Amino acid sequence: MSKKIDQVTATKWKRVLAAVKQITQKRMIEKQLGIGTYFDNWVLSLEESQVIPSQALLNGMLAQLNDQRFCDFKSRYRRRATTLSDLSQSTVILSQGLKGGLSWSGLSLLKSAFDLALYVRLLDEIRPSTIIEIGSGSGASAIFFADLCRSLGCACHVTSVDVRIPQIEHPDVTFVEGDCSNIARLMPISQLRTVPRPLIVIEDAHQCVKEVLCHFSSIMLPGDRFVVEDSADKQEIIQSFLCDIDSSFLVDTAYTDFFGFNGTSAINSFLVKIDR
Numbered sequence: 143m144s145k146k147i148d149q150v151t152a153t154k155w156k157r158v159l160a161a162v163k164q165i166t167q168k169r170m171i172e173k174q175l176g177i178g179t180y181f182d183n184w185v186l187s188l189e190e191s192q193v194i195p196s197q198a199l200l201n202g203m204l205a206q207l208n209d210q211r212f213c214d215f216k217s218r219y220r221r222r223a224t225t226l227s228d229l230s231q232s233t234v235i236l237s238q239g240l241k242g243g244l245s246w247s248g249l250s251l252l253k254s255a256f257d258l259a260l261y262v263r264l265l266d267e268i269r270p271s272t273i274i275e276i277g278s279g280s281g282a283s284a285i286f287f288a289d290l291c292r293s294l295g296c297a298c299h300v301t302s303v304d305v306r307i308p309q310i311e312h313p314d315v316t317f318v319e320g321d322c323s324n325i326a327r328l329m330p331i332s333q334l335r336t337v338p339r340p341l342i343v344i345e346d347a348h349q350c351v352k353e354v355l356c357h358f359s360s361i362m363l364p365g366d367r368f369v370v371e372d373s374a375d376k377q378e379i380i381q382s383f384l385c386d387i388d389s390s391f392l393v394d395t396a397y398t399d400f401f402g403f404n405g406t407s408a409i410n411s412f413l414v415k416i417d418r
């Protein structure tokens with residue numbers, strides 16, 4: 143995973159390491175009460191000599207030096223056409239657990255450990271007033287979003303669409319039964335225009351993805367968000383949506399790259415609507 147540093151890269155490595163250590167120390171003092179994460183402590187323990195780390199950790203270090211949070215989908219997609227994520231296949235597979243996945247309120251919650259943490263961060267930052275989820279599953283994710291928003295003190299209503307809706311009730315959740323191929327009929331534009339903002343739309347049904355993106359993008363305002371889950375196989379669809387329909391979305395790397403480059407099932411697809 144690591145290799146001996148050679149003469150050519152030695153100077154560059156020394157410079158990168160010094161800069162990353164400086165940024166890490168500053169962040170720890172200013173934002174973390176001086177307490178380091180595993181990554182921070184690992185960076186600070188690194189020596190200039192012997193080895194450079196694995197590509198994923200090196201990318202993580204280089205990301206510290208990049209201030210550009212929002213970036214173009216196309217550039218990321220092209221740049222890493224072969225390596226979509228720095229998470230290894232085994233890490234991805236293990237991230238939903240070995241014994242049937244996570245749960246919330248006793249219901250099966252089909253999120254990876256990484257995505258679950260990213261949603262906590264997203265809701266804490268965005269404080270959405272409306273969440274629309276396509277693909278309810280057991281209903282656990284919708285209830286989890288609603289409970290989390292309530293505990294954060296933000297008034298949010300979650301609407302979750304599925305061909306087969308769960309028979310559960312929650313004061314902040316509406317389950318809508320229907321096929322997302324009929325999304326325009328299930329959730330008419332005239333009703334969507336007035337939903338309270340900020341709005342987060344989560345695509346987790348893996349059907350009619352482009353139609354779903356087109357439908358909701360037409361009512362999105364700057365700051366509203368799309369999360370397209372399990373999107374390794376949806377990259378061309380997303381690119382085509384951004385090319386043909388609406389280019390006013392950027393990738394928010396504060397989420398996609400929080401656990402390393404595309405350390406999420408939402409590969410290049412924590413998207414934010416911008417004012418273009």
Ligand SMILES: C[S@@+](CC[C@H](N)C(=O)[O-])C[C@H]1O[C@@H](n2cnc3c(N)ncnc32)[C@H](O)[C@@H]1O
Pocket residue numbers: 250251252253276277278279280281282283303304305306320321322323346347348349
């Ligand atoms: C991956 S599961 C959703 C998991 C859930 N969001 C969670 O995080 O636990 C996908 C869901 O999409 C639903 N689904 C599949 N095709 C659909 C369609 N055409 N319209 C609406 N829902 C659909 C399935 O019934 C299933 O419940």
